[in-house]
Every structure is written in C-alpha cells, then in structure tokens.
Amino acid sequence: MTSFFGSVFWLLVTLGVLVTFHEFGHYWVARRCGVKVLRFSVGFGNAIWKRIGRDGTEYCIAAIPLGGYVKMLDAREGEVDPALADQEFTGKPVWQRIAIVLAGPGFNLVFTVLALWLMFVLGKPDVAPVVTAAPHSLAAQAGVRPGDRLLKVDGKAVSAWSDAYESIAMATLGRGPLPLEVRDPDGGVRDLLLPLQQLPAGKAVDEYMDALGLDLNPPPPVAAVVTPGQPAALAGLRSGDRIVSVNGQAVADFDALNKLIPQEAARSPTLRIVVQRGGQTLPFTVQAHMASLQGQPEKWLIGVGPAEREPAVRRYGPLEAVGAALASTRDGVAAMLTMIGKLVTGEASTKNLSGVIGIAQAAQVSAQMGPAWFLSFLAQISLCLAVLNLLPIPVLDGGHLLYYLIELVKGSPVSERTMIIGQYIGLAVLFMLMGLAFYNDIHRTLLS
Incomplete structure (x- = not known):
C-alpha cells in the first residue's frame, strides 16, 4: 500500500x-x-482551488490531475464582446496561432534541456557497464x-550501464545485427556482433532484453558487509570472507548466494557455510x-552484503553540461521518432x-534513486x-498545427464541419x- 501511495504521489508531482x-x-x-x-x-x-489574476485570467487546479488546458477567448465557443474583438484567438494571423500551438511542445523541449542540464x-x-551473458x-x-x-554499442561510446542498456534496448526494435566493442578483464579488446535478427517479432523491449541474456556482471561471493548482530556476524563471519559453499553447494557469485540462502534455509534455518579467509578454509x-x-x-537472510559495483558518474561543469543536455535531447527525439515509426509500420x-x-511506477522508482535520476x-x-x-492527430497540438498549415496553403480556415469530424x-x-x-500496464503488473 505504501508503494501504491508513493507511486500516486510521484505521478502527481510529475504531471x-x-x-x-x-x-x-x-x-x-x-x-x-x-x-x-x-x-x-x-x-x-x-476546480479544487482557483483565483482570478490581475490580468483577468482564472487560475485553477482541478480534481482530475491527468492533463490541463489554457482556455482563450475564442469566437467558436460563443459571442465575443466587440470591445475584446482584438484579443480573440481566431482573429489573430495564422502565424501567431501556429506560434501559440507550438509553444506548449516547445516549452516541454526547453524543460527537457534544463532538466538534463541540471542532471549532468x-x-x-x-x-x-561490466556485463555477463546467461548460458545459451x-x-x-x-x-x-x-x-x-562494454566500450561501444553500434559505434557509440558508452561509459555507464544505463546508457548501454538504453542503446541496446532501442536496437532490439530493429532486430538487426548490433556491433559491440568490449574489453575483457585482461585488457584485450574484441569486436562482437549481437544477432538481434534472431529475436522473434511482436515482442516488448523487456522481453527482447530477457531473451538477449545480457546483464550486469554479478559481484563475487565476498561478504563485503557483515551486519553486526545478524546471524553471519554472530556465527563469526567477517567482512572480506569469500563464501565458498552453502550446505555443500558451491557458490559462484553473490547473485547465486542470494538465491541459495533462502532455498536452503526453507529446508532448515541452520546453514553450513564454508568461507576462505587469508588462505584458510x-x-x-x-x-x-x-x-x-x-x-x-x-525472506531468509543471514546479514551479509556484496561489494559495491564500480561506479560510473556522468558529471559535467555548467558549460559542458549544456552541450551534453542538447545532445541527449537530440538523441531522445531521434529515438522517439524511431519508435513511433516502427509502431506505425508494425516493426x-x-x-x-x-x-x-x-x-x-517509474516515477516512484526514479525518485527513490535520487534527484539526478528523477530529473x-x-x-x-x-x-x-x-x-x-506534435503528432498530426486532431485534438492534439499537432492536429491544430495541421489545420493552420492547411489554412496557409488554401488561404482560408478549415471548415467547422471538418474540424468537428477531425x-x-x-x-x-x-x-x-x-x-x-x-x-x-495492467498486464505487466499482473505478471510482475
């Protein structure tokens, strides 16, 4: 329930x-x-709150927080006082109406750049982006x-896992061979080719990523953190101990340990754990x-934690961050248009x-990860x-823009009947x- 209210709160903040x-x-x-x-x-x-400004505009917050609107003086919605005729929307030149329509999406682009700048x-x-691959x-x-x-994805340098993941996820939509450049732990650099063409059609990106089997390399089975007063500490384990086996079963990495402890403890809470410490078993x-x-x-726990993964913080000075924010916005627009195009064509x-x-759900998760992630x-x-x-769908800004572009070409406004049908x-x-x-959303929630 706490998660539900947290999601609602951060959704309201976002919207x-x-x-x-x-x-x-x-x-x-x-x-x-x-x-x-x-x-x-x-x-x-x-309206749950409203007030009239000095300019005569009514400012309000309404009960259903899933959007908003600006209502202008418009002759299509009723008679206009002749004294206010020069302030009526449809009477303005078409280029001004286009500017007003474009302003909403334009301010969203400005906000995107500002948020990314502050994030950087x-x-x-x-x-x-140190990774592993699931068997087979x-x-x-x-x-x-x-x-x-991972050093490069499709020729583009990556330095953080989220950037690499996003690039690979977008590439799965095209389902074509994806070049990777990687460096192994010994320093050798190799060029690989992910066979994304083998992915089945008609799946969601998260299903493609699961099928791909590429994930962060799990930490080694070292008890980097041993919580005082918890079972492991009470038994004598120390920070830095490498866990070799649990009840005779070998432990390959910390992810395996996290699965093995609840599995074995469900049979009996008393666990036989073997560790390596300073050359001793x-x-x-x-x-x-x-x-x-x-x-x-x-769930069953013993009070040990893994070593932290290698950090990769993308941080720039105020001037450098401008270029990074603009480049990220450009790449984001390209990715969005690519996604829309592939949805339309059925790819x-x-x-x-x-x-x-x-x-x-995403709002709450990102907020919990910190200000930069939420930005x-x-x-x-x-x-x-x-x-x-900006999509040319009537009732969206892009639909109104389409009407005004038609008006520019034909020299007269689109008929009211056409607009109603649209x-x-x-x-x-x-x-x-x-x-x-x-x-x-419901389907994902039920399956999660």
Whole structure:
C-alpha cells in the first residue's frame, strides 16, 4: 500500500510539473500575441482551488490531475464582446496561432534541456557497464563473457550501464545485427556482433532484453558487509570472507548466494557455510532468520552484503553540461521518432506502449534513486509530451498545427464541419491508444 501511495504521489508531482510547464508555454505566447486567456487550468473537472489574476485570467487546479488546458477567448465557443474583438484567438494571423500551438511542445523541449542540464551538473550515479551473458543466450552466442566491459554499442561510446542498456534496448526494435566493442578483464579488446535478427517479432523491449541474456556482471561471493548482530556476524563471519559453499553447494557469485540462502534455509534455518579467509578454509554454522529489507516481503537472510559495483558518474561543469543536455535531447527525439515509426509500420509491438500506471511506477522508482535520476525521468516524460503532442492527430497540438498549415496553403480556415469530424477521429484514436497502454500496464503488473 505504501508503494501504491508513493507511486500516486510521484505521478502527481510529475504531471503537475510537466503539465504546468506545457500549458504555461501556450499561455505565455498567447499573451505575447495579444490573446486574452480566460482560464489556466492544471487538471480537468471541478476546480479544487482557483483565483482570478490581475490580468483577468482564472487560475485553477482541478480534481482530475491527468492533463490541463489554457482556455482563450475564442469566437467558436460563443459571442465575443466587440470591445475584446482584438484579443480573440481566431482573429489573430495564422502565424501567431501556429506560434501559440507550438509553444506548449516547445516549452516541454526547453524543460527537457534544463532538466538534463541540471542532471549532468549534479551528476547521475550509475555503474560501469561490466556485463555477463546467461548460458545459451544470444549474448553468449555472440561471445560475451563474464567480466566484459562494454566500450561501444553500434559505434557509440558508452561509459555507464544505463546508457548501454538504453542503446541496446532501442536496437532490439530493429532486430538487426548490433556491433559491440568490449574489453575483457585482461585488457584485450574484441569486436562482437549481437544477432538481434534472431529475436522473434511482436515482442516488448523487456522481453527482447530477457531473451538477449545480457546483464550486469554479478559481484563475487565476498561478504563485503557483515551486519553486526545478524546471524553471519554472530556465527563469526567477517567482512572480506569469500563464501565458498552453502550446505555443500558451491557458490559462484553473490547473485547465486542470494538465491541459495533462502532455498536452503526453507529446508532448515541452520546453514553450513564454508568461507576462505587469508588462505584458510573455515567452516561456520549460521542460523538464518526471516527478515524484510527496505519494505520488501520477508525472506531468509543471514546479514551479509556484496561489494559495491564500480561506479560510473556522468558529471559535467555548467558549460559542458549544456552541450551534453542538447545532445541527449537530440538523441531522445531521434529515438522517439524511431519508435513511433516502427509502431506505425508494425516493426515494433504495441506491447511497448505504457500508460499512467507505468509512468507512476517509474516515477516512484526514479525518485527513490535520487534527484539526478528523477530529473532524467522528468526529462524523458517531458520529451515524450513534446513529440507526441506534435503528432498530426486532431485534438492534439499537432492536429491544430495541421489545420493552420492547411489554412496557409488554401488561404482560408478549415471548415467547422471538418474540424468537428477531425476531433471525433482524434478522440477515438486517443482513447484507443490510452486503452491499449492501460491494458499493457495492467498486464505487466499482473505478471510482475
């Protein structure tokens, strides 16, 4: 339940910030163009807070926080006082109406750059892309070995696991051979080719990544942390002990240890653990106990922790961060357009669509990882809002932009009948996409 309320809270924070910024773009440019703004609303439905500004605009926060809008003086919505005719939206030149429409997505792009700039200045904590491959997986087939460090993905240098993961995940949508450059623990550099063409069609990206079998290399089975007062410490284990076996079963790495302890303790909490310490092999009897870590369900634990993975923090000075933020925004736009193109052509599955539930879950996870990660998440969602709002779908900003571009070409506005038909089509498309995204979210939640 705590996780649920946390997700809702961070979803509201995300939508509140990004919707306000988006609608402020429309509002600010409309005011610069001399259009009277009647209402600036964050959310839909009944207002839970409102006030009238000195400019006569009603500012309000509404009960349904899944969007927002700016209502301008518009002759299509009723009679306009002749005294205010020069402040009416449809009476403005078409280039001003285009500017007002573009301002919302434009401000989202600005927000993306600002969020990424601050993220790079703060430094985004990450880990080095030192990887392993699951046995018999496509990554193993390509020649990935435990301890390999990814240097380049498709010719692009990577220094952190999240960057490498994102590049590979996007490449799975194309399902074509993907070049990698790796360095093994001995310093040798090799060129590999991931056979993504062997991935089946019609799967979600996370399913492709599971099939690929590429993951971070697990830490060795060394008890880098031995918590005082816990079973391992009480039995005599010390920090730095290398765990060789549990109940006679060999331990290859710390991930294997985490699976083996609950498995063996479920049979009997008394565990026979053998460790290596300073050239000696020492046996211990450890009494495991049931406990919970960070709000997770209870499981059998002995109170040992692994060594931290090699850190990889991307941090720049204020000036360098500008270039990095702009480059990341450019790459993000390209990735979004690629994804949309593949969805339209059927190369990418609609299983990749995610909705409000997915955004809420991702918002909470990123917030828990720290300010830099949450800024990165906000930047991604803001970029999505910018690109998706520019799609030529009626009721979106891109649909209005399409109408105004047609008006520029034909020299007169699109007929009201055409606009009404377009709105119905646009609403149908949006509801279909929202329903599909919601179904995907529910499906993922039930399977997780």
